[in-house]
Amino acid sequence: MTTADELVRTPLDAEHERLGATFTDFAGWRMPVRYDSDLAEHHAVRNSAGLFDLSHMGEVEFAGPQAAEALDHALAGALSKVKVGRAKYSLLCAPDGGVLDDLVVYRLAEDRFLVVVNASNAAQDAAELIARAEGFDVVVTDRSADTALIAVQGPRSPDVLRSAEPGIASILEGLRYYASEPATIAGMDVLLARTGYTGEDGFELYVPHDRAAELWNVLLAAGEQHELSPAGLACRDTLRLEAGMALYGHELTSETNPFSAGLRRVVALDKEFVGRDALAALAENEPPQLLVGLTGTGRRAGRAEASVLGPDDAVVGTVTSGVLSPTLGVPIALAYVDRGLSEAGTALRVDVRGRAQDYTVTALPFYKRA
Structure with missing residues (x-):
C-alpha cells in the first residue's frame, strides 16, 4: 500500500x-x-x-521523418491523416485486440506528435510506444516529467x-x-x-x-x-x-475491445497496426454485449460492478460507472449489457445494494451543452 x-x-x-x-x-x-x-x-x-x-497525465513525443508511420503502426487510428494543428482520439490496443489505453494525439508539425496518455498507464504506455516505434526513423521521448x-x-x-x-x-x-x-x-x-x-x-x-x-x-x-x-x-x-465519456479501468480495460465499447469509428482496419488482425476477426461478428447509458429514478445510484437485471431478474450486464447526476438530478450509469437489451428505451433494473431499482437504456450522452 x-x-x-x-x-x-x-x-x-x-x-x-x-x-x-x-x-x-x-x-x-x-x-x-x-x-x-x-x-x-x-x-x-x-x-x-x-x-x-x-x-498526472503522461506525455510522449514522437519526432522524426517517420513519426506518422510509427504511430499508424502503434495505434488503432490513422494518425498520418491528421492535419498539423489538429488532434485525434485513439486507442493503444494489445495484439489480442484488448484496449491497453485510450489517448489523445496532437499533430504539432509534419514530423512531430504529442501523445497524451492516462496517468494510471503512463509508464507502461511510454515503454510500449517506444518498443512499437523500433525500426522507424523516429525518436520517441517520454516528456511526462x-x-x-x-x-x-x-x-x-x-x-x-x-x-x-x-x-x-x-x-x-x-x-x-x-x-x-x-x-x-x-x-x-x-x-x-x-x-x-x-x-x-x-x-x-x-x-x-x-x-x-x-x-x-x-x-x-x-x-x-x-x-x-x-x-x-x-x-x-x-x-x-x-458527457458519456469512457474512463480507463472502468469502461475500457485490456479485457474489453473497441467494438463492445462503441468505438468502432476510431479503429482503422484498412491499415496495419498492433492488434489489427484480432480486431478484424472480432469485427466479423456483433459483440455479445454493448456499452450503454442507463437512466434511473429516485436518488439511489448504481455504482461500478453493480449487476444489471433483465427479464425475470436474470443478470444481463454490469455497471461500469454510476452516479446521481448533479445536472440532471437522477441516477445515471454506463454499463455493458446483452446486445438484445441495448436499444434505447429498454426497461432494465440495477441491483443497488441489494434492492432492484428501475433504469432505462438511454442514448448517450446524458448531457450535451447547448
Missing part, C-alpha cells in the same frame, strides 16, 4: 494545499479530489468555469483566457474543437488545445513543469471576474460521466 509520503506530487501541490484541497491517491499521485463541494465545483464547470490540475497540464473548462473558459492574456483573443477565434496551437500567456509559452473531458467548451494548456504554478495562479486570478473555481477529481468524474 502506498503511503502519503510515497505519492508523487504534481508541481501544483503547494497551490492545492493553500486552497484547502482534500487529497486522494490516484494512480500513485497525490491529487486534489475537491476543494470545497463536489456539487459546487461540478456546477461551476457547467455554468461558468473550472480550473483543473491534470499534471517535464510537462504540466492545466485545464480550464466551462462556458466562460474563453473569457478566463482572454482576461489572462488579451492578445490570445485572435487564437481563440480560430481554434476549433480538437485543435491546438502554440500560444503565450503572461510571458509563458504553452501548447493551447481546445480539448477536454467534461462535455463543455474548454482548453488544456501544456506548460513546462517549472512554470506550472505561475500559470495556475495567473489563470486563477484572471478567473475571479468569471466565477472560475478550482475543481478536483470528484467533479471531473461526474462531468465526464454525464
